[in-house]
Amino acid sequence: MRNRKNRKPRDIKFNTTALPDIVFMLLFFFMVVTVMKDNTSERAVELPYTQYADYIKSQDAYVLIVIEQSEVGELKYYIENKLHSNLKSVDNHLAKLRTDHIADPDISVKIKIDKYTSMKYVNEMKSLLQDNSFFKVKYLIKNMEV
Amino acid sequence: MPRRNRKTPEIQSGSIADIAFLLLIFFMVCTTFQREKSIPMVLPPPYVGPPGKVSDSRVLSLIINADNEIMVEGQNIITDIEADITKHLKGMVDNNKKPYISIKLHENSNYERYINVLAMVKSSIKNLKEVYAIQRYNTQYNQLTKDQYHQLTKMMSITISESQYAL
Numbered sequence: 001m002r003n004r005k006n007r008k009p010r011d012i013k014f015n016t017t018a019l020p021d022i023v024f025m026l027l028f029f030f031m032v033v034t035v036m037k038d039n040t041s042e043r044a045v046e047l048p049y050t051q052y053a054d055y056i057k058s059q060d061a062y063v064l065i066v067i068e069q070s071e072v073g074e075l076k077y078y079i080e081n082k083l084h085s086n087l088k089s090v091d092n093h094l095a096k097l098r099t100d101h102i103a104d105p106d107i108s109v110k111i112k113i114d115k116y117t118s119m120k121y122v123n124e125m126k127s128l129l130q131d132n133s134f135f136k137v138k139y140l141i142k143n144m145e146v
Numbered sequence: 147m148p149r150r151n152r153k154t155p156e157i158q159s160g161s162i163a164d165i166a167f168l169l170l171i172f173f174m175v176c177t178t179f180q181r182e183k184s185i186p187m188v189l190p191p192p193y194v195g196p197p198g199k200v201s202d203s204r205v206l207s208l209i210i211n212a213d214n215e216i217m218v219e220g221q222n223i224i225t226d227i228e229a230d231i232t233k234h235l236k237g238m239v240d241n242n243k244k245p246y247i248s249i250k251l252h253e254n255s256n257y258e259r260y261i262n263v264l265a266m267v268k269s270s271i272k273n274l275k276e277v278y279a280i281q282r283y284n285t286q287y288n289q290l291t292k293d294q295y296h297q298l299t300k301m302m303s304i305t306i307s308e309s310q311y312a313l
Contacts, residue, residue, distance in 0.1 A: 027170040
């Protein structure tokens with residue numbers, strides 16, 4: 001009993017030398033994981049929303065196609081962020097992409113299309129993709145953000 | 147010559163942790179783990195030639211008109227389209243017929259409706275698979291063995307065909 005009373009309160013010191021290491025580790029993790037928003041999502045494409053949808057594995061290679069409709073109903077096609085105003089140049093670009101990805105016949109195509117676009121234009125794009133042997137398509141769906 | 151008293155230069159490293167914290171917080175705030183969602187489809191290779199014939203009893207016809215209204219087997223359905231599709235598909239699979247879903251789209255129907263219909267078809271196929279997994283193998287769909295999975299996929303092989311019409 002007496003012993004306990006005589007004890008002086010020790011001041012507790014944490015060893016913080018490893019703290020920067022931990023912080024750096026976390027920093028590198030987040031730096032690697034972070035994907036900055038790509039500029040295509042800033043375009044005025046309103047994707048459709050459905051309850052049923054599959055998640056996309058992010059590591060797969062893909063070709064991105066965007067069909068945007070302006071307020072006057074004019075269509076703009078973006079393939080890999082390059083703007084095309086008519087289907088002829090879309091076709092040429094797709095043919096070039098096909099030869100670029102010759103080693104990867106199953107490469108998938110992510111398609112972002114404005115939800116008010118007529119199916120006529122969607123089908124035109126689909127037949128161009130078929131002609132250039134791009135068969136795996138993924139219609140992108142809006143992510144509900146709460 | 148004055149005698150220089152050289153000291154080994156020291157770099158102040160006390161604030162490195164602060165800088166790292168700052169960067170860490172920046173990247174933590176910027177990171178989003180949201181994954182993209184999609185409806186995957188496999189397009190058929192371009193086909194030229196006479197149209198193939200499919201027996202009527204295994205065709206499920208979905209028609210979307212210019213006003214984005216949907217007709218399932220010739221009937222205008224407004225509510226619970228998915229349940230109706232599931233019902234038709236189940237009827238065919240139960241009779242050992244391989245369903246052939248024909249989607250006819252008016253050229254002025256919009257993309258949103260098309261995607262909606264695709265999602266409904268995909269979701270009812272998935273629901274049916276789950277039902278059959280329990281019925282035939284008494285297990286959950288995602289716990290099927292490889293053989294069972296292949297059998298089920300073979301039994302349920304469903305073709306989706308799309309065409310466009312204009313009036």
